[in-house]
Amino acid sequence: MLSLEETHEIDEAVKIVPYRKAACIEALKIVQEHRRWISDESLREIADYLQMSAEELDSVATFYNMIHRRPVGRHVILLCDSISCWVMGYENIRTEIMQRLGIKYGQTTADNRFTLLPNPCLGTCDHAPALMIDNDLYRDVTKDLLEDILGKYP
Amino acid sequence: MERPLTEHIRKDLRPLTLKEYEQAGGYQSVRKALKGMTPKDIQSVVKDSNLRGRGGAGFLTGLKWSFVPMDSTIETKYLIVNADEMEPGTFKDRLLLESAPHQLIEGMIVSAFAIQATISFVFLRWAYKEAANHIRFAIQEAYDAGYLGNDILGSGFNLEMHLHTGVGRYICGEETALLSSLEGKRATPRAKPPFPQVSGLFGKPTIVNNVETLCCIPHIVNKGADWFQKLSLTNDAGTKLFGVSGKVKTPGLWELPMGITMRELLEEYAGGMQDGLKFRGALPGGASTDFLVEEHLDVKMDYVSIAAAGSRLGTGTMIVLDDKTSVVGFVRNLMHFFAQESCGFCTPCREGIPWIEKILTSLEAGKGEGHDLHLLDFHTKYLGPGNTFCALAPGAMEPLQSALKYFRKDFEHYIAEEIQNTTHPLPATRKRLITDISKF
Structure with missing residues (x-):
């Protein structure tokens, strides 16, 4: 069941658009904010609430890379893999993170602390390489900085 | 040297509050436009300024606006700012969004008035978290000060403004895909015509402009078309x-x-x-x-x-x-991006770009084949303008075709050695394709 808080927030989003299902991306974002990812069950609940089929909603949910249709850890690392970061050597950062955490792209650490995902250009190319953890942007990242950066996320 | 877009941005990049922005001359263009100008007047000055869209395509902004029907019977029109900055290597709108949110809102109000739009959206990239906070705050300040809402400054003009933060995908930056996304759909581009100016968001007349474009508008309205043209060293204004x-x-x-x-x-x-x-x-x-x-x-x-x-x-x-960075690696990284970000709607883009990425990856791995450069040339033609549904694939071909032109030896370098070791014959289907390619 969608919580009262969730339905209240979705109702606000529905007010802005001419018909209910036009708010479905907002609804996915809202529920993901509360539950960290969109399970099949969450998907069906949102679809029912917006009077659309779960299949149609899934076609939307799976199109967008920031909607997680699989569980993620407590913190999500988004590592920029686009051109300026590539030129500036992001691949070393990638190797270092993967070794430190023992995971590859798309995987979550056994203690459920981190999920690592590749991410297209983060729009801070004059400070490449860059990565985001949750809502925080890190720029001019070097291997030496990683210990401190990762340490901020228990 | 004048820097109208960034002159009021603080060194520490902290955005001005509405009060501070007003003290720096902010929102003057809203007063000027709503109290003393007609929508046509604004459209004229923007057209005369020769402002071209700063999002990438460079279309004349005044001309774009001129296609919006100005028939007063139309109840709803939309103005959308495309703040979905995601072109790799691009980080310009971030500054304007994070550090000058009121300038953007001012530009949006005047632009909405010029096309008589009553609902506006900021379509903001999810990754710009700080910008989202600053814009949300600035929109609220603008509502509280009476620059947004009903009967703005007693002019009778109404404008709503909403912030929509995206959920990823480069294709959302394509104007019609952005509209699909804002309607809660997969962000696939739409056929044109009808153009969004006539039938855009939810089927209503809609203008989508880039952040930097709309940030130019207050200055053009305040200081005039001639002034804007003279900012430039050439004929492209600003x-x-x-x-x-x-x-x-x-x-x-x-x-x-x-x-x-x-x-x-x-x-x-x-x-x-x-x-x-x-x-x-x-x-x-x-x-x-x-x-x-x-x-x-x-x-x-x-x-x-x-x-x-x-x-x-x-x-x-x-x-x-x-000169120490691999050209083939550089282009392969770009192709990985475009392959991943293709919306998958049309076949040449969905199938072609991953094929290119595969070829470039195999080149780098020393597994290139003799016909690989022909295949790459083939793709630059068949994924070029006119062969795909939108501009994503033709855009992707631009760095590839020019790399093949200027740095062909870098590509050949990977193949030359390998050809000598090639022992396996080409499969028949690929042979046929290669024969077809050789006609070009």
Whole structure:
């Protein structure tokens, strides 16, 4: 069941658009904010609430890379893999993170602390390489900085 | 040198509050427009200013607006700012969004008035978290001060403004895909016509403009078309946010007159190449623009001059290729991006770009085959303009085709050795394809 808080927030989003299902991306974002990812069950609940089929909603949910249709850890690392970061050597950062955490792209650490995902250009190319953890942007990242950066996320 | 878009941005990049912004002359253009000008007057001054869209395509803003029906029986029209900045190598709108949110809102109000739109959206990239906070706050301040809402400044003009943060995907930056996304659908582009100006968001007349474009509007309305034209060193009007990334000494972003040369940008602002590296080429305006090389360094950075040199000004943010970075790796990284970000709707783009990425990956792995360069050439033709549903694939082909032109030896280098070791024959289907290609 969608919580009262969730339905209240979705109702606000529905007010802005001419018909209910036009708010479905907002609804996915809202529920993901509360539950960290969109399970099949969450998907069906949102679809029912917006009077659309779960299949149609899934076609939307799976199109967008920031909607997680699989569980993620407590913190999500988004590592920029686009051109300026590539030129500036992001691949070393990638190797270092993967070794430190023992995971590859798309995987979550056994203690459920981190999920690592590749991410297209983060729009801070004059400070490449860059990565985001949750809502925080890190720029001019070097291997030496990683210990401190990762340490901020228990 | 005048820098209208960035002059009021603080050194520490903290945005001005509404009060501070007003003290710096902010929101004057809203007063001027709503109290003393007609929508047609604003459209005229923007048309006369020769402002071209700063999102990449460079379409004339005044001309774009002129297609919006101004029939007073139309109840709902939309103005949308495309703040989904995601062209790799591009980081210019971030500054305006994070550090000058009121300038954008001011530009949106005046632009909405010019086309008589009553609902506006900021379509903001999810990754710009700080910008989202600043814009949300600024929109609320603008409502509280009576610049948004009903009967703005007693003019009778009403405007709603909403912030929509996206959930990823480069294709959302394509104007019609953005509309699909805002309607809660997969972000696939739409057929044109009908153009969004006539039938856009939820089937209503809609204008979608880039952040930097709309930030120019208050200044044009305040100071006039002639003033805006004179900011530029060439015939393409205004200033432009120019950026440089890659292995230069001081990568960064600067507001400069349109028409400065690539050399000035690279050497005077970006500090030249890092020690021990040489300039080999650059994508002048983001990932989907053609390489320019040393012979082009004195080309002026404006829409017309860059086009004449065989590339596009695009977003005006340059990505530099140095002599120690692999050209094939550089292009492979770009193709990985475009393959991943294809919406998958049309076949040439969905199938073609991953094929290119595979070929380039195999080249780098020393597994290139003799026909690989022909296959790459083939794709640059068949994924070019007119063969795909939207501009994503043709844009993706720009760096590839120009790399094949200027750096062909770098590609051949991977193949030459390998050909000698090729023992397996081509499968029949691929042979047929290669024969077809050789007709070009």
